[in-house]
Amino acid sequence: MRYSGKTVMITGGAQGIGEAAARGFVQEGAAAVIADLDIDRATALAADLGRAIAVEVDVRDRDAIDACVAAADAAFGGVDILINCAALHNxxxxxxxLKLDIAKWRDMLDVNVVGIVNAVAAAQPSMQRRGGGVVVNLASINAYIGLSAYGVSKLAVRGLTSAMAGELAPDNIRVVGIAPGMVDSESVMAELPQHHRDALINQMQLIKRQGRREDIVNAFLFFCSDQASFITGETIIIGGGYPALP
Ligand SMILES: NC(=O)c1ccc[n+]([C@@H]2O[C@H](COP(=O)([O-])OP(=O)(O)OC[C@H]3O[C@@H](n4cnc5c(N)ncnc54)[C@H](O)[C@@H]3O)[C@@H](O)[C@H]2O)c1
Structure with a gap:
């Protein structure tokens, strides 16, 4: 039980990679705080996990995130690990x-970038009281290839990861970015046509299988552990070798 006595707070934790992360950390002994817009799913997940609470949070709302950290402090004594999954999608x-509507640009940056600033700022004092912690920011393979508006938001997440690593190192808080390739969260499976998924796997990835949520969670479990205590400020691509091929 690598995470006994630790608390992990996960924004966008009600489904997809965030849900898998909650399951993975609780299995390893942690308590989980599921912070999501979708309070019904978050509540059902917390009930299923047992050592978990659900809090309705819009990451754009600093007061809501502060209340979520206060709930984590009250329930479990503080936050040790923050995983920032909440995002608007590719x-x-x-x-x-130049094609994305400006109102949509603002919404996306507000959730994907400012949402992380809100969550980290809210969790920092709790982590400081616990003597340190780890922040994991979800970037994307799209921060490296053929930049779209979404890719630019994820490039900003890579930038945030570097900047925050420097700002939080004095508090013994490490900040790591994970940039997934295509991973089998329900939303991706529902939205990406099969032929598109097959083309990515067979023509672009070096490892010819669908990326799984567990592939990402295994990385979280390593990067949040003391085994990774010399790693901060980096963003790591987990995409089966994509885009290593031309
Ligand atoms: N799944 C992939 O293939 C993939 C690839 C690259 C990057 N990512 C990144 O990984 C992260 C998780 O992706 P996923 O596929 O698991 O997503 P998902 O769609 O399965 O889950 C996203 C969750 O975020 C919540 N959310 C959305 N906006 C929110 C807000 N304003 N405040 C609070 N919660 C909010 C949703 O309710 C949902 O529960 C995202 O940052 C995504 O950009 C995913």
Whole structure:
């Protein structure tokens, strides 16, 4: 039980990679705080996990995030690990930068970038009281290839990861970015046509299988552990070798 006595707070934790992360950390002994807009799913997940609470949070709302951290402090004594999964997606926002409607640009940056600033700022005092912690920011393979509007938001997440690593190192808080390739969250499976998924796997990835949520969670479990205590400020691509091929 690598995470006994630790608390992990996950924005966008009600489904997809965030849900898998909650399950993975609780299995390893942690308590989980599921912070999501979708309070019904978050509540059902917390009930299923047992050592978990659900809090309705819009990451754009600093007061809501502060209340979530206060709930984590009250229930479990503080936050040790923050995983920032909440985001608006490539399906709608992966458009050419000059084509995406300006109102949509603002919404996307507010959730994907400012949402992380809100969550980290809210969790920092709790982590400080616990003597340190780890922040994991979800970037994307789209921050490295054929930049779209969504890709630019994820490039900003890579930038945030570097900047915050420097700002939080004095508090013994490490900040790591994970950039997934295509992973089998329900939303991706529902939105990406099969032929598109097959083409990515067979023509672009070096490892010819569908990426799984567990592939990402295994990375979280390593990067949040003391085994990774010399790693901060980096963003790591987990995409089966994509885009290593030309
Ligand atoms: N799944 C992939 O293939 C993939 C690839 C690259 C990057 N990512 C990144 O990984 C992260 C998780 O992706 P996923 O596929 O698991 O997503 P998902 O769609 O399965 O889950 C996203 C969750 O975020 C919540 N959410 C959305 N806006 C929110 C807000 N304003 N405040 C609070 N919660 C909010 C949703 O309710 C949902 O529960 C995202 O940052 C995504 O950009 C995913």
């Amino acid at each position: 399906f709608t926002y992966g458009q050419p930068t």
